[in-house]
Amino acid sequence: MEGTIIKGYSGFYYVLAVDGNLYECSLRGKNRQKKVKFLPGDKVKITTVDEKTGAIEEVLPRKTELLRPSIANVEQLVILAAVADPAPDLQLIDRLTVFAKWNNILPVICFNKTDLTTAEELTRLKDIYEPTGFPLYFCSTVTGEGVEELKAQLRGKISALAGNSGVGKSSMLNALNEGAWEQATGKVSDKLKRGKHTTRHVELFDFGNQTLIADTPGFSVMQLPEDIKREELCWLFPEFVPYLGECRFATCLHKSEPQCKIKEQLEEEKLAKSRYEHYLLFLEEVIAQERSY
Secondary structure, X not given: OEEEEEEEEOOEEEEEEOOOOEEXXXXXXXXXXXXXXXXXXXXXXXXXXXXXXXXXXXXXXXXXXXXXXXXXXXXXXXXXXXXXXXXOOHHHHHHHHHHHXXXXXXXXXEEEOHHXXXXXXXXXXXXXXXXXXXXXXXXXXXXXXXXXXXXXXXXXXXXXXXXXXXXXXXXXXXXXXXXXXXXXXXXXXXXXXXXXXXXXXXXXXXXXXXXEEEEOOOOOOOOOOOOOOOOOHHHHOHHHHHHOOOOOOOOOOOOOOOOOHHHHHHHOOOOOHHHHHHHHHHHHHHHHHHHHO
């Protein structure tokens, strides 16, 4: 029977199978000998022993794989930001969209706490991010605005949720799953919470209907992927793509070169200034990483 690993703990793997049951699985000897690495999100084949236990026979090919945090087969990265309290960190949003696209993962942008801001601010954010073509949601866990629409985006997929502290991540997860997520995470002991050297592992939570959402530590502060080349970065900004190849120089990095189509679009206000500024910031990081090698 096939299933998905939702977490690994003390040598056992917990597999949500297609029959809807959760099985505590050990590894077959051949997998232990080969030192096969299993990750949350891995699709596996298992043999069941009884209603609660089984053994992993093999891991199926991965569609995507992230190393930090370690998780497999993520289909979309839900980037959660608040429109107020705290103010949205647009650089982090853009950094995460680059990270997701580089890893063949769909970025989904969700602005929470719409009940705390003005229509003008919502329009400003919409004008910045609608041209990217990324799925874009405006939500409030207080009023319920946008929650059902976001839930539909997540249904049947493996998603990871990223966002700074204070943006309402726990509230959103509870709104999406009617409080069940809070019940699951509330079992963590006070001792573990206080531990100075506690390691937070990635865990997938079952939201029903084959909908899995990863509780992923480590997304709030991050470097760009080390293998991005300077000439590849612009392709990770979808609103730039229609104009690429139209610059005077084929090697244009859209920074200080003359007759740059991207800069022309910026001057005509057809591209968002903040997105372009972050592109330049990321370009400097990518160039610095290239030089470090």
